[in-house]
Every structure is written in C-alpha cells, then in structure tokens.
Amino acid sequence: MPASSQTRASALRELRDRASVCTRCPKLAATRTQVVFGSGPPDADLMFVGEAPGATEDRDGIPFVGAAGRLLDKLLAEIGLTRDDVAVVNILKCRPPDNRNPLAGEIENCQEYLFGQLELMQPTVVCTLGNFATRLLRGSTEGITKVHGHPEVRVIGPRAVRLYPLFHPAAALYTPSNVELLRADMARIPELLALGAPEQPVPATEPEPSVAAELPVPAGGAVPASVDDRQLGLF
Numbered sequence: 001m002p003a004s005s006q007t008r009a010s011a012l013r014e015l016r017d018r019a020s021v022c023t024r025c026p027k028l029a030a031t032r033t034q035v036v037f038g039s040g041p042p043d044a045d046l047m048f049v050g051e052a053p054g055a056t057e058d059r060d061g062i063p064f065v066g067a068a069g070r071l072l073d074k075l076l077a078e079i080g081l082t083r084d085d086v087a088v089v090n091i092l093k094c095r096p097p098d099n100r101n102p103l104a105g106e107i108e109n110c111q112e113y114l115f116g117q118l119e120l121m122q123p124t125v126v127c128t129l130g131n132f133a134t135r136l137l138r139g140s141t142e143g144i145t146k147v148h149g150h151p152e153v154r155v156i157g158p159r160a161v162r163l164y165p166l167f168h169p170a171a172a173l174y175t176p177s178n179v180e181l182l183r184a185d186m187a188r189i190p191e192l193l194a195l196g197a198p199e200q201p202v203p204a205t206e207p208e209p210s211v212a213a214e215l216p217v218p219a220g221g222a223v224p225a226s227v228d229d230r231q232l233g234l235f
C-alpha cells in the first residue's frame with residue numbers, strides 16, 4: 001500500500017476508535033448496543049450513505065443487514081457488485097430509539113465521522129440513500145423524489161466526488177414502484193464508476209487542517225486495529 005493510503009487507513013481506524021466510544025448524543029449512546037461505523041473496503045470507489053442503523057444493524061454492528069440491506073444487496077448483484085466491493089456508511093452511527101428520524105443535533109454531532117470517512121476513504125462515486133443523506137451531502141433541502149438519478153460533481157470537504165442520489169431501499173420496500181426507480185437508477189452506477197474521479201479542486205496553498213492531518217499517525221508502518229475486527233468487511 002502506498003504511504004498515503006497507509007496513513008489514511010490508520011487515520012480511519014483512529015476515527016473508528018473514537019466513534020466507537022462516542023457519547024456526544026447521550027440518548028443514542030445510552031440506548032445503542034454498539035456504534036455502527038461502516039462496512040466494506042476502505043479504498044472502495046463506490047460508497048453508499050444511508051440514514052442510521054436500525055435494530056438489526058445495531059445488533060450486528062454492520063450497516064444495511066436488515067430488509068433494506070437485502071434489497072440493496074440484490075440490486076447490487078444485478079449490476080455485478082457485491083457488498084465486498086462497496087463501502088456502506090450512515091449519517092448517524094448509532095440507532096435512534098424506535099427507528100425515529102435523526103434529529104438535527106444528532107446529525108451535526110455525527111458529521112465529523114461521516115466527513116472524515118469521505119475524506120479518508122476517497123470514494124469517487126457517493127450514492128446518497130434517501131432524503132437525509134441527500135440533503136446533508138448536497139447542502140440543499142431538495143427532496144429525493146426530485147433529485148434521484150441525477151449525478152452531479154460536488155466538492156465535499158477537500159475533494160470532488162460524483163454524488164448520485166438514490167431512493168432509500170427502505171422507502172422502496174414500502175412503495176414497490178420505487179423499487180423499479182431505484183433499480184433503474186442503480187443500473188447507471190457502472191457508467192459513473194467508469195468515468196473515474198472528477199477533476200479535483202486545487203488545494204489552497206495553506207491547507208485547511210483536515211481529519212487526516214489532525215489524527216496522530218503512528219510510526220512504523222502497519223497499524224494493528226485496536227477494536228474488534230472479527231466481523232468481515234468492517235473497516
């Protein structure tokens with residue numbers, strides 16, 4: 001692994017370790033079983049951003065493993081991808097009680113982790129699943145019904161990505177016609193991946209302190225993970 005990817009990988013583990021003991025949202029910290037940081041290869045070109053863990057994800061520590069996740073897996077298979085090929089994260093890393101919507105304060109508290117993941121993992125295509133992720137990463141109140149299936153280049157933090165809003169698989173489960181829309185939108189993902197990374201913004205002469213820069217980089221190469229890595233695919 002080139003030095004910079006190694007640095008990013010260790011910074012990502014550092015970020016995960018911090019998230020795993022986060023208590024910024026006291027209610028969520030008290031009611032969660034565990035923090036669900038993300039799954040998939042840390043250097044995946046394609047990242048999905050969902051809303052928040054549900055009961056199954058909270059139990060297993062992996063995003064999108066319930067009914068919505070099974071639909072996501074099925075639609076991924078239809079475009080020749082598996083969960084091992086893609087990174088999957090959520091806006092909130094903790095389950096909101098009774099699966100209620102994320103609160104604005106919770107989204108704000110948790111943003112450091114999501115934006116850190118985006119900066120450190122450097123995906124080229126970022127699929128936002130549903131309204132919450134789409135509004136947050138587009139920085140706009142436009143709803144998913146209007147913007148789904150419209151890829152656009154957006155600068156998020158220090159990097160430009162191909163942002164691609166999609167219906168949330170859970171919403172599609174409730175409304176079968178949305179499954180077809182989600183399927184049709186997902187069918188365009190290979191085409192977006194084939195475009196490669198968009199042109200990147202020219203870094204400022206005096207770089208802004210970034211998540212990667214703030215995190216300590218341990219000396220001496222590969223860094224052993226300090227939290228439980230037994231669940232395959234967790235980064």
Ligand code: URA
Nearest residue numbers: 050051052053063064
């Ligand atoms: N819905 C989400 O948004 N995320 C999950 O991890 C599961 C369901």
